[in-house]
Amino acid sequence: MRQRLETWLTGPRLLTLGIVGALAWSLSRVEWQQPIAHTGGGAAALQVLLALFPPELSGEFLRICVVASWHTMAYAVAGMSLAVLLGLPLGVLASGVLAERQSAGRRVAAASVRLLLAAMRSVHELVWALLFVAAVGLSPMAAILAMAIPYAGILGRIYAELLQDVPSEPIAALKTTGASPLRVLLYGYLPMALPDLLSYTFYRLECGIRAAAIMSFVGIDGIGFQIELSLADLLFRQVWTLLIFLVALVVAVDWWSTRVRRSLAY
Amino acid sequence: MNAVRPVRTGEQVVTPEPLITIKSAAKVYGQNRGLSPLSLGINAGERVALVGPSGSGKTTLLRLLAGSLVADGGAGAVRIDGRAPASLRPGPELAGLVGIVSQRFDLVPHLPALHNVLAGRLGYWSLARSVASLVWPLERRAARDALAQVGLADKINERPAHLSGGEQQRVAIARMMMQSPLVVLADEPVASLDPARAEEVMELLVGLTAAQNRTLIASLHTASLIRRHFTRVIGLRESRLQFDLPGEQLTDGILGELYDLGAGEDMEPLAGLAARDG
Ligand SMILES: Nc1ncnc2c1ncn2[C@@H]1O[C@H](COP(=O)(O)OP(=O)(O)O)[C@@H](O)[C@H]1O
Ligand SMILES: [Mg+2]
Numbered sequence: 001m002r003q004r005l006e007t008w009l010t011g012p013r014l015l016t017l018g019i020v021g022a023l024a025w026s027l028s029r030v031e032w033q034q035p036i037a038h039t040g041g042g043a044a045a046l047q048v049l050l051a052l053f054p055p056e057l058s059g060e061f062l063r064i065c066v067v068a069s070w071h072t073m074a075y076a077v078a079g080m081s082l083a084v085l086l087g088l089p090l091g092v093l094a095s096g097v098l099a100e101r102q103s104a105g106r107r108v109a110a111a112s113v114r115l116l117l118a119a120m121r122s123v124h125e126l127v128w129a130l131l132f133v134a135a136v137g138l139s140p141m142a143a144i145l146a147m148a149i150p151y152a153g154i155l156g157r158i159y160a161e162l163l164q165d166v167p168s169e170p171i172a173a174l175k176t177t178g179a180s181p182l183r184v185l186l187y188g189y190l191p192m193a194l195p196d197l198l199s200y201t202f203y204r205l206e207c208g209i210r211a212a213a214i215m216s217f218v219g220i221d222g223i224g225f226q227i228e229l230s231l232a233d234l235l236f237r238q239v240w241t242l243l244i245f246l247v248a249l250v251v252a253v254d255w256w257s258t259r260v261r262r263s264l265a266y
Numbered sequence: 267m268n269a270v271r272p273v274r275t276g277e278q279v280v281t282p283e284p285l286i287t288i289k290s291a292a293k294v295y296g297q298n299r300g301l302s303p304l305s306l307g308i309n310a311g312e313r314v315a316l317v318g319p320s321g322s323g324k325t326t327l328l329r330l331l332a333g334s335l336v337a338d339g340g341a342g343a344v345r346i347d348g349r350a351p352a353s354l355r356p357g358p359e360l361a362g363l364v365g366i367v368s369q370r371f372d373l374v375p376h377l378p379a380l381h382n383v384l385a386g387r388l389g390y391w392s393l394a395r396s397v398a399s400l401v402w403p404l405e406r407r408a409a410r411d412a413l414a415q416v417g418l419a420d421k422i423n424e425r426p427a428h429l430s431g432g433e434q435q436r437v438a439i440a441r442m443m444m445q446s447p448l449v450v451l452a453d454e455p456v457a458s459l460d461p462a463r464a465e466e467v468m469e470l471l472v473g474l475t476a477a478q479n480r481t482l483i484a485s486l487h488t489a490s491l492i493r494r495h496f497t498r499v500i501g502l503r504e505s506r507l508q509f510d511l512p513g514e515q516l517t518d519g520i521l522g523e524l525y526d527l528g529a530g531e532d533m534e535p536l537a538g539l540a541a542r543d544g
Binding site for chain 2 (some may be wrong): 176196
């Protein structure tokens, strides 16, 4: 019995047990007795909900919404484009597919890139934004960089995995044509991984819209900024309209990604 | 060491040495014996069939020849035209020396037949040409000719998923023709095809390598195909050489004994067995 317990308690299992234990402990420390909403919160929530009907639909406000959506979308696309430009090469390096033959040096190089990617994505975009604002002040560039860095870390990590998961037979066949790793990447890994790479990138763009919307506090215009203004004036009907525009943007990206993926299906 | 040799379309140079020399090449995978020490010489222009039950070492031998696997004693145990394929870096020298056609599943499903065929030129192309060709295919005419020779001229823009097994294998042969190496290897190229398709594909492979005066080494399991198309047949079993005969001397009895079947039994079911063989 002891013997079996010892063989069962391998490193990864111990780690899992430890993490689950820590989670359970932290949950037990939460003071559930405290009311979740402050006193009078129920009445305020009701007021917000009732304000949904009807959302503010005046021509002038709709115009503000369209411009704000346009800005949010532009920041999201700019941030994501930069994230893809950074994340793709880093992901390729982290995947190790460029190694001609396995060697200790190559493994160390790939591991260092993976570490860099982890560092980039372990800091939230809002924290990056604070750092950039401290460094260069309020500017659109700060917002774009703050989004691009953690997103590149996430994309690079996922790209590396998608490249490694490509079927091995076509890759082996390309190698026997005397093609170098970079050519095998172009004619094997990338075409085979492309549908998944795109699909994941679009999904991340949806998250990027959400992130761009809350970047308003570093001074960029957009849906988030408008929500802030309306909230300050307690104009909840306007808030709901803005949220509807935000949802519409995400739905539009979803529709676009479906179209693109369908055109790539083989 | 010879200089980098361009793709040769003319006659084979006559040399006293065999084109391929294998000197006590062996391969052990951890606990498994892939190939026991084996020595062989193969002359230019020969067409060699490799036979043997699943796990007998055929794929190991072919991968040693292709240079995608290094023999335990070092890359020098296998030499083609004086060069050790396993020690060559990717590039024109390796591309011109040896290439391999495998079972199905080795085309890139997401690229049209045209690009799959053009991939045979990747060993020769500069990086700039390789990139450009993805968008605007270069050497389109050569690729179309190669596809026409395997009877697929009308399938040039078709993706492999829309092609039958036999058609996919013919695309792989067209890619091999674009590469045009001195030695053409084929690992069970007809194993997953029905007998009629197997006959067609084997006919193409043999005909085209003979036309370009190349040397062919292929693993397969069908005695009738071997007698018709191959000049020599090498039998492997449990990673050892069992026989080395002229192709026309292979009888169903010899093959049945190698595979542990009763002598004279019908050999066709072996094609089915082979389909499951890695
Ligand atoms: N990558 C590998 N790892 C471990 N064992 C292997 C590997 N490849 C082949 N083998 C073993 O080597 C032996 C020869 O295999 P293989 O050359 O594939 O034979 P064949 O192609 O004739 O079926 C078999 O016993 C097989 O299990
Ligand atoms: Mg095999």
